[in-house]
Amino acid sequence: MARQGLNQRRPSIHDVASHAGVSAATVSKVLRGVATVKSANAKRVFEAVEQLSYRIDPLASELRRSKRRIIGAIVPEFESEFFGSIVTELERLAEQRGYALVAASSRESETRETEILERMHDWRVSGVVLSPVRNEHGPAAAFMKTNGMTGVMIDRVIASDTFDTVSADSAAASAEVARALVARGHRHVLVIGLGEQAATVHARLDGFRSQAQAIAPDMRIDVILSESEVAPLRAALRSYFSKGERPTAVYSLFLKGTLVALSEFRRQAWHCPADISLVGFDDAEWMQVTFPAIAAVVQPVRRIAMQAMDLLFRRIEGDDGPPRMLLEPCKVLMRESVSPPGSDRFRDQKASNGLPPQVGAISCPLTT
Amino acid sequence: MARQGLNQRRPSIHDVASHAGVSAATVSKVLRGVATVKSANAKRVFEAVEQLSYRIDPLASELRRSKRRIIGAIVPEFESEFFGSIVTELERLAEQRGYALVAASSRESETRETEILERMHDWRVSGVVLSPVRNEHGPAAAFMKTNGMTGVMIDRVIASDTFDTVSADSAAASAEVARALVARGHRHVLVIGLGEQAATVHARLDGFRSQAQAIAPDMRIDVILSESEVAPLRAALRSYFSKGERPTAVYSLFLKGTLVALSEFRRQAWHCPADISLVGFDDAEWMQVTFPAIAAVVQPVRRIAMQAMDLLFRRIEGDDGPPRMLLEPCKVLMRESVSPPGSDRFRDQKASNGLPPQVGAISCPLTT
């Protein structure tokens, strides 16, 4: 049985050289495609490479050339669809340009964020795509600036005076949510969010609030922002409801809040949307297969990744223009979890056949 | 405005040396904690390090020492909660031992899987945690073996004669699902799965089938296995239902199948669990906040990651015993989506108040 991990010393460029009867320099030239090599020798080099199944050690090579074809990516977590997709896209785009992507998760900690950044700096990465825990003014950004790192910030950012930023146009999306809710007659909305994600949360909240107030001055907007953890938000929400507050709709500014809201609805034995409507920022695959299907703001993940990489490589290639700030438009999907308040259209339907309502004919493509 | 990306040459060990008035060798010794350095000199070195904010270039250092403190991780995708958590855990465990984790996604392609493996081999990673697209016999495993790489395989594997494997005990979990369904009186179950994930799917299917047949020989089990894509599964499921087949329960062998099943239920205007029960392999956060809450098999993510890393580092440290095969027990959460067939307990409840049923008093902790 062939054993694993023998760690047989891999052939070096010198092994190839002696095998082919040339010098290491020649091998290097052949492999980097320098034209000035006699084709007979080139051939012998290729044969030796083949025989020894030699491959360049990219890290050694890049050490010598003092540049590393590595892009770092830092996200708050790997577990969510959103950041998972972001990393997937960044990986694809980096590899497209012949770079390797090294991804790490800050696990919602700014300390860890900076540590990762230090490591990436130690690795001499060519550039970093940073999705900061909090916003564009944290210690990570400061570290990048101080150390002259090349980077682009995404997602939980508004605008930086040092780095390019790319994010979803949260304010516009929130305004659209406001219009949709107002149009359906909602005049008392609870907005829930996480405090620490300052940049994004405020954009989302303000976008909603200003639009709502503009078109429905009688709108009452309650806000519950918790710290970074989910538990306090749940507690606050529970206490809010137990005080007898009954908004007709909830707008959650982030995915976990949507889950919290749903679970609190269950706890109160409220039916969505008959008793209360729900819209959440961030879409997820499951939201279109549940009953009711959950209305959501869809972030343009691929576009964000694309723009970020474009800007990053522009910087890597030497562009030193002023920092750019990109806002990419979201899509708002008004699904079944939103209906006019008190309309009870589902409840009414049910009375007729004794069954909860189902929208049978809708096809629900899972592909996103 | 301080510009980014200046790429000011970073201080090297020689800069520190001259700053401290010693040689590079001495600096190296101090930094690696060799005791035989006069403390006065050590102090000056530390000061210089501080002043220049010098940091060792780990890649250069490891080049010289011909070992790289890097662990590679390859997963089929980043987007799912399961693999997201796996990567998070692996990252944590690798860093705990002073290694960096470099994660990559094969995007369900065996070709890409091997390419990634080649790159990691080029990088001279110390070891690899591979979650193969298909199973332990694919080209990736062959590549690792041929090249004497150190590695552990997880998730979609049963047992390898070359590498350690760690996976959830799919068969046992499936048997438990079978018992639960049989106990509730189900005698016609549809099992759906994805064909290409051969290793896992078969363990899950066989575990279910043999247990069901053992305790309920009259059980009818239909099986729909599709290729790797979701679309054909959906089509097959739709055609199956449109033929008039009416199993009383569906057991989905993987998460995406659970979503497909739910969306097809909707399409048929069937109510879960009144009309049909549903259990899925793989849990997700949202499954406990929907109505009905979805019954699911919970994989022991952290344990899998832990065991994988333990085995891997044992190999890295030279263990060359025979390959081990670890099966970690799952938890089966029988939530509301499973009820006795035709029981209509929800339907009955509804008749009384004209509302769909809600389990109000259940608290649904989101923490997993």
Add this chain to the structure above:
DNA sequence: GTGAAAGCGCTAACAT
């Protein structure tokens, strides 16, 4: 105790 020298695997001038 310390530093000069050699070298990890590779590349780039510079000779030839």
Add this chain to the structure above:
DNA sequence: ATGTTAGCGCTTTCAC
């Protein structure tokens, strides 16, 4: 057209 030499940033004998 090729090989020699020097060196990327670091570590490690091995003399002193």
